[in-house]
Amino acid sequence: MSEIYDIGYRHYDGPRLGRGHTTRALTVHSLRGVFGLGRPARSKLVPFSLAAIMVLPAIVSIAIMALMRREGMSYSGFAVIMQAVLAIFLASQAPTVVAPDLRFRVLPLYLSRPVTITEYVGAKVVAMTVALYALIAVPLTLMFAGELLVDLPGPPRTKEYLGAMLTGLLLAVLLAAFGLAIASLTPRRGLGVASVIALYLLASASVPIMYSTLLSAGDEDAARWAWLINPFWLVDAVQVWVFGTTPNSEGGYPDGPVSFVIVVLLIAAAVAALALRYRKAASR
């Protein structure tokens, strides 16, 4: 008899929800973590105040449309104008998604369940993407709803709105993948915040210097390439190429699909870096 010590523990006989459910639960958990839900009020302060700042221009824009009867902020330029807020959000919240699990070495615990590294990384990237996309899409949708309600003379800018929503998604994927890849290099939250924001500032501060230098050297074509260093203008270049919007930079961007190719390559590189990083982290 093998049941000498059966002391009557009950086995789990509820429904087995399967792997899809595990991944979904992990995604929702990470997403709640990004906004500090289920954590103390201190953790909610930064994400929600940044989200509030993102909505402010939409409200101002609706007020302009309603009171002054003229077009408010352009949809295509929203992400570029608000880039500092988005960058701070990414920098401050990306480490909260990845750092605690690395720091307390709980990855082997996750992986002892039927969760693979791919699913784990995928859940984290999706959670961060959804959070960033919410920050871009909610104000855009508010503005569009406002435009429809105010009913300005002339047709609504539906195409520009949809274009901005689509490129916003591309931007969110790029930022999330890249931000998480950098933040996952260190188990410390503070250092993660500093490295993400340092890379963004390096990119954004060198653009005007490179642009004006190349322009004063008389090389206008090369100067346009300088904008592509900053991820926000890079995605704006994709928007210009696909939807034919007016560029939000002086002098425009290089023509053709090159910006889109760069975005895809960058996303692929960031996801690959994440996968490699977690393969190593899981083995400890």
Next chain:
Amino acid sequence: MNSVVAGITYRALLGRRRIVLLLLLPVALLGLALLLRLMGSDDQRSAMLLMQNFAIGTMLPLLGLIAGTGVIAPEIDDGTIIHLMSKPISRPVIAQTKFLVAASLLAVFAAVPTYVAAWLLVGNEDAIAPGFAVGALVAGIAYAAVFLLLGVVTRHAVTIGVVYALVWEGLVGGFVPGARKFSVQQWAQSIADQISTSPFLKADVTLGFAVPALVIVTVLAVLWAGQRLRVLSLTGDE
């Protein structure tokens, strides 16, 4: 000043990944300076652009943030600060030592590259290079003190520091002239303006305001950090 505490802090900052970040920013500055020189635009105007936008506007606050919070925040996060605080060393002395370490790192990683980058572009013309180097040095000391205090006061020191450096000094300072008076970067530029004779450099804040402000901010921040360390309580992270 306690040499053992200083040694531990140096090792913690320079021995880990933090040094990659500390090196990345000055290397980028020197790379940009070299690039500008190779492009043939090594005139005073582009030197000003590089110094104001990149060296003082981006690199200095970021390095201040990394060094200033890095000397103390990880120890508080880990709880290992308790080993340091249970020793018979006065806590204000611990704070002062850590401040000196951060300030010395900023001198090496921020002020020296600033001088070299400016010198690469314009040589010693109109004392631009020494002006910005001294400005970066003094502002670096102030940043070290302020961010050390932030690191002692809050767990979200880096985020708050980024918001201050980017939003207050960058965005608000750009639109609201009054906000520029209370910005470490502008104080650095006043000092650079005082030393340099270049016609391209115009500071918004007078030296009579900038110098006392820098001294008061630095001294108060270090003293306050010491006081906060005396009553520090370790609480769990989230």
